[in-house]
Amino acid sequence: FSDTVESFDIETGEHERTRSTPPGSRPRDVALDGNGKLYVTDKLHRVLRYDPISKQFDVFVAAGDGGLFDPRGLAFGADRNLYVASRSSHNVLKFDGTTGKSLGEFVKAGSGGLNNPISLVFGDDSYVYVTSEGSNEVLRFDAKTGSFVDAAVSRGYGEIDAPYGLVVKGDRLFVTGRRSQGIYEYRLKLNDSPNVADSPSVTDIRASDSN
Numbered sequence: 343f344s345d346t347v348e349s350f351d352i353e354t355g356e357h358e359r360t361r362s363t364p365p366g367s368r369p370r371d372v373a374l375d376g377n378g379k380l381y382v383t384d385k386l387h388r389v390l391r392y393d394p395i396s397k398q399f400d401v402f403v404a405a406g407d408g409g410l411f412d413p414r415g416l417a418f419g420a421d422r423n424l425y426v427a428s429r430s431s432h433n434v435l436k437f438d439g440t441t442g443k444s445l446g447e448f449v450k451a452g453s454g455g456l457n458n459p460i461s462l463v464f465g466d467d468s469y470v471y472v473t474s475e476g477s478n479e480v481l482r483f484d485a486k487t488g489s490f491v492d493a494a495v496s497r498g499y500g501e502i503d504a505p506y507g508l509v510v511k512g513d514r515l516f517v518t519g520r521r522s523q524g525i526y527e528y529r530l531k532l533n534d535s536p537n538v539a540d541s542p543s544v545t546d547i548r549a550s551d552s553n
Contacts, residue, residue, distance in 0.1 A: 506518045
C-alpha cells in the first residue's frame with residue numbers, strides 16, 4: 343500500500359503523475375468535482391482535497407464529521423454536493439460540495455438492507471447505485487431524496503460475491519466482485535421495471551484479493 347494517487351492517460355494508459363497524500367492516509371477512492379478538483383477518501387476516515395496551487399492535500403471532511411466512519415466511494419451529485427459511502431456506519435452521507443460541511447444522512451443506515459456500502463454512482467437515470475458488499479447486492483436509491491427504490495442486482499445474481507466497484511452507463515451496469523474475482527455486466531430495465539433485465543456476462547479476472 344502507498345500514500346499516493348496515480349493518474350494515467352485515459353487513452354494510452356501511460357502513467358502521467360503521482361500525487362502524494364499525507365503519511366498513513368492509504369487513499370481508498372477518488373472523485374472529481376465539476377471544476378476538476380480531486381477528492382480522496384482515506385483510511386483515517388477523512389475526505390481529502392487536492393490543492394493544485396500548493397500541490398498538497400488538505401482535509402475537506404474531518405474524521406467523524408456527520409458520522410463519517412470508514413469512508414469508501416464518493417461522488418458529486420447534480421446539486422454539486424458530495425456524497426460518501428460510509429462503510430462501517432452502513433449509510434451514505436451528504437456534504438456541502440464547497441465547504442465540506444455535513445448536510446446529514448442521505449441514505450439512512452441499513453436502508454433497503456444496505457450493509458457495508460463500498461461504491462456509489464449517480465446513473466444517467468434518476469437513481470444513485472450503491473454496492474452493498476455485506477448483503478451481496480447493488481441497491482438503488484432515489485437520487486434526490488435518498489429513499490430506497492429496489493435492488494438493481496439481487497443477492498447472488500450472476501454468482502457475484504462481495505460487489506465492490508461499479509460503473510453505470512445508460513442501461514448498462516458494470517460491477518466488480520471482490521471475492522468472486524469477476525467483472526459483471528448487467529442490462530437494466532430503465533422504463534418498465536427497475537430490476538435487472540437479463541443474465542450478466544462475466545469477465546473472469548482472477549486477481550489476487552486486496553482490500
